[in-house]
Amino acid sequence: MSSLISEAAPETAAESTTTFKKQRNGGGLGRYIVVRFLLIIPTIFILVTLVFFLMRLTGDPITAALGGRLNATQLQERIHAAGYDRPILVQYFEYLGQIATGNFGTSISDNRPITTILVTYGAATLELAFYALIVAFIVGIPLGLVAAYFRDKGQDAVLRVFAILCYATPVFFAGILLKLIFSVWLNVLPVAGRASTGSEFEMQDLPHTTGFYLIDAFQTGDPAVISDVLLHAVLPAVTLGLLTAGIFLRLVRTNVIGTLNTDYVDAARSRGVSEYRLVRKHAYKPALIPIITVIGLQIALLLSGAVLTESTFEWKGLGFQLAQYLGARDFVAVQGIVALLAVIVAITNFIVDVAAAIIDPRVRY
């Protein structure tokens, strides 16, 4: 078998290095970044177009939002005033033009510009996503290493079932369960919201509020406010974090096991390196590279999860607002928020891909 590998290996290795060099000559990191950046544009364009036409298939947004409450002539006036009776292509190009200048429209139900909604609530969603990622890293990566170390043993099986459970539990059910246990039965953590009313008042008095409650809380310098904000964050962060932690766990496990089967680890093993050290020193770091790429894909999942988590915990972020507008059938606001999230996802993916390319040169093709 070893002869088989040694026979096949030089060929493929030589082949891959030549093609690799060819591509390297074609352009380095700079070119990769530019190409990758240009790819954002069609992605955003396709999504925005898709969402626009899909939403218009149902009719105009005014009828959807106010249909039952106004009579026919009033409705016609509103539709005409908003320009929804013009040809759809005209509306579409106008919409594209608006988006290009950063104008995502105005909500119908409460007449607020979508960009204001983003600025007001975006910070809350970012804060939640940030906490969730921290939880996911702290829980997912070490447990993934443990599972890989004990692969095919009892500990591995328990951890794998745990990972599947993390994934199988809808975030809103996980949230409800945690709420029930920690807020209602044990009564140690707040039920919902981002901070208690007292702390919110205190933070509103600040000269420069950032919208990130943790930063604002530190600005007040009041330890009571800081602990209040942190306590409110625990349950939503764990809820959303566990969802991602399960994925990280599986990913780390698979990748570390994959690396443990490579030749260089075999070589280290034959030199007498202990199995623990193999996992800890040799297989761990290469296995982390794919995770960086996967975080990019997790952003989409994290945003989906954030919508549900925020609704569960009344965490007043973009997802919570989206659910509110959905309830009010305000499809202009929905369309705006969805389009905005598309932009956020596309840009995050770009950043993650560039980061992966900087860390791992093999990515730059």
Add this chain to the structure above:
Amino acid sequence: MSTITTPPSGTGGGAPGSSPEPGSGASTSVSSRPAKPSLFGRLPVVHQLRQSVGLQRGMLVAGLIITAVYVICAVFAQWIAPYGFAQLRDASGPFGSQQPPSPSHIWGTTVGGYDVFSRVIWGAQTALEVMVVAIILSIFVGVFLGLVSGYLGGWLDRVLVVIADAIYAFPSLLLAIVMSIVISGGQSNLYGGILAAAISITVVYIPQYFRVIRSEAVRIKSEAFVESAMVIGASTPRIMFRHVLRNSTRTLPLIFTLNASEAVLTLAGLGFLGFGIEPTAAAEWGYDLNKSLSDVTSGIWWTAIFPGLAIVLSVLGVTLVGESLNDLADPRLRGRRAVAAASGTVAQTSVVPGGPLEGGPGGLAGLEDTEGGDDRDR
């Protein structure tokens, strides 16, 4: 060790014409190959069940049992559930709302006055219906598009790939929300609701099937048997559906078990946000959880726990099956002591048609055998 020292390079494993079936041609180097198992043994899940050992088998069996219970609940909901999903009263009067579990309502009643146990059982039926419709739709559309895109190539391929990638990167729940607005305007009756949820979910998963089938089609397109078919004069559709499609479906069962579980989650997510199916049209777990949200703060646990556990268990069961199949299909993840008999069948179950690779430098057949040998060495 000695069984696999035959170099894969050169003339290839099997001498031409030495074996009647092409599948074994590539792996004649594995001399200890077992006899071809019976038809029953080659059925997708049964085969993996025999292939698995130890914990892997435990997980697969557990998954199969949970899934079986779930399917039974769904199919026989009518006879298992004591009340209808929209039933508010029986002969002895209304059920009352938020009643704690009691002999007449073993899991209590909801805030709307429904029987929790009945709604959980009926909910399995709704979830299964949505799951089946969603998977069938996405397999047909995704497989067709992937096949056309991968085999024909050209500008159509490039456009479809960009669109699929854009959709794939997008938060699936948001896309499902948009789709359900389009299809039903947010409100739905039974079949409209099921169809809306299924189509919303389908749109999210088409890119996944598309990607897998496309990459397989691109790979298989360059195999010699496709060229031979072209030389004989087979028409493009015939090659596509008879030769390429049949050989590119190997990974489908894996994706579809994983997608089945995601379909349940997406349906529940839609229901939780109020975009599911009306409570009078069908029972839906996500809707029930949404209604239980306010119960929880006052300590009423039975309205939330049971539908939630139903979601978790059904997803867990299907995912356990999917995970196990996935691990068994990936030689790198298979247990270190993978059964020798099973590893011999790798080349057969996967798409490594022996014939076309003859004369090639080892090719995939060589790789597969290396993997198999690797397992046995340890």
